[in-house]
Amino acid sequence: MAEREYEAVIGLEVHVQLKTRSKLLCADAAEFGAPPNTHVCPVCLGLPGALPTINARAVEQGVRAALALGCTVNPALAFARKHYFYPDLPKGYQVTQHDRPLAGSGSVEVPAEDGGDGVRTVRIRRVHLEEDTGRTLHDPGARVTRVDLNRAGIPLAEVVTEPDLASPAQARAFLVHLRRLLEYAGASDVAMEEGGLRVDANVSLRLAGAGEAGTRTELKNLSSFGGVEHALDWEIARQAGVLRAGGTVEPETLLWDAERGEGRPLRGKEDSAAYRYLPDPDLPPLELEPAWIERVRASLPEMPAERAARLVAEYELPPGQAAVLTSTRDLADYFEAVARGGAGPREAAAWVLGDVLAAVRAAGVPLSEFRVRPSDLVVLLELLRQGVVSRPGARRVFARMVETGAAPVQIVAEEGLARSEDEAEVGRWVDEALAAHPAEAERLRAGETRLADFFVGQVVRISGGRADPREAEAALRARTGG
Numbered sequence: 001m002a003e004r005e006y007e008a009v010i011g012l013e014v015h016v017q018l019k020t021r022s023k024l025l026c027a028d029a030a031e032f033g034a035p036p037n038t039h040v041c042p043v044c045l046g047l048p049g050a051l052p053t054i055n056a057r058a059v060e061q062g063v064r065a066a067l068a069l070g071c072t073v074n075p076a077l078a079f080a081r082k083h084y085f086y087p088d089l090p091k092g093y094q095v096t097q098h099d100r101p102l103a104g105s106g107s108v109e110v111p112a113e114d115g116g117d118g119v120r121t122v123r124i125r126r127v128h129l130e131e132d133t134g135r136t137l138h139d140p141g142a143r144v145t146r147v148d149l150n151r152a153g154i155p156l157a158e159v160v161t162e163p164d165l166a167s168p169a170q171a172r173a174f175l176v177h178l179r180r181l182l183e184y185a186g187a188s189d190v191a192m193e194e195g196g197l198r199v200d201a202n203v204s205l206r207l208a209g210a211g212e213a214g215t216r217t218e219l220k221n222l223s224s225f226g227g228v229e230h231a232l233d234w235e236i237a238r239q240a241g242v243l244r245a246g247g248t249v250e251p252e253t254l255l256w257d258a259e260r261g262e263g264r265p266l267r268g269k270e271d272s273a274a275y276r277y278l279p280d281p282d283l284p285p286l287e288l289e290p291a292w293i294e295r296v297r298a299s300l301p302e303m304p305a306e307r308a309a310r311l312v313a314e315y316e317l318p319p320g321q322a323a324v325l326t327s328t329r330d331l332a333d334y335f336e337a338v339a340r341g342g343a344g345p346r347e348a349a350a351w352v353l354g355d356v357l358a359a360v361r362a363a364g365v366p367l368s369e370f371r372v373r374p375s376d377l378v379v380l381l382e383l384l385r386q387g388v389v390s391r392p393g394a395r396r397v398f399a400r401m402v403e404t405g406a407a408p409v410q411i412v413a414e415e416g417l418a419r420s421e422d423e424a425e426v427g428r429w430v431d432e433a434l435a436a437h438p439a440e441a442e443r444l445r446a447g448e449t450r451l452a453d454f455f456v457g458q459v460v461r462i463s464g465g466r467a468d469p470r471e472a473e474a475a476l477r478a479r480t481g482g
């Protein structure tokens, strides 16, 4: 009964790192994992007199992200300083965008969180560029806090949604979809473990089915999909408890503590005046040529929904398979490379969704580093189609390809996995299978024909995949009178 009478109104602010080689305002590397304070210069250290310059690639990546989210790009941009004090912010302000952001008025169609056919439209209020801050590293043992400024100045896009989400599960589905769109667009890798995605959420409750949304609170410091869902569940339950007890929800900002699984009040909700936004005098407004924006748009690849629809139309795949195959651009590329190789799209889809995905997961590597390249799989499927190897034999060859990276033809030759053409040899395997299971053999001879499949399986196993199941079945029939 608990949460029945209220429904949630949720909006998200998502910070994603844009894929660039250097930072937003200086030439330092934007890579992750370097020793602390090695990618710093006078600009990102905030030294007096240092002058920033805008990284054109970061602007282009921001435009790619915005277009992927269906936004209208603003041709006249301005950068602002957002002032606050924190040890990881050496300048005392963050360069961001305030009243003339990069883009706005977008919307995305998020696949239903339950995996069904439905979609939910989530409007994008704005997308703006800003620089990341440094990191504070607390060392309670030594009773010190250290600051690493490698991340200070890394280019981010902040994506702000309208409050169009009604549950924690929908929020998660939105984030999964957002990551997919940005990966397809090549704008961001959204690598969360590297700080590539951070989320703030605002939440209010209203009476189910009607009514104005109540007071909003903001949750900060959400850094994983699961964390977002967990924190929203917690905050919705907290607000519902307050309301049910006859209290009022205070407008406040809560810092999420993922370890404890609870939020704690950070400060009274700041209005924008508290940040004293000012135009940045070192960064002149930027004019984007409409023709350039159109060139960026034209350079975007086919996005996941269009691509899934094309896979259904072009290869006659079931929509569910097309949806999984387009879950990442790499996987869709891999599938299409195999499907165009001649084995037929259904065979290709079955292998990619089955053996390939299982092996990639087991290897724990990204698909781009997977040993079996599409061209090798095409050759293997051709050997299977021509009957050079049996189906079980093909799976053994595939397993060896995963282990060794060798070419399929070489493995077939080395391991003697070519399908047996020798009728007498198949006959010996059948005899061996019958001898190993005398009781079943007796029942098969007595007319229990469904045992034939069992024996064919045994023959394939005994032969190490070299027996063709159809020949095995014929030999079996000849011996048992089936």
Ligand SMILES: [Zn+2]
Pocket (backbone or CB within 6 Å): 023, 026, 027, 028, 039, 040, 041, 042, 043, 044, 045, 153
């Ligand atoms: Zn720098």
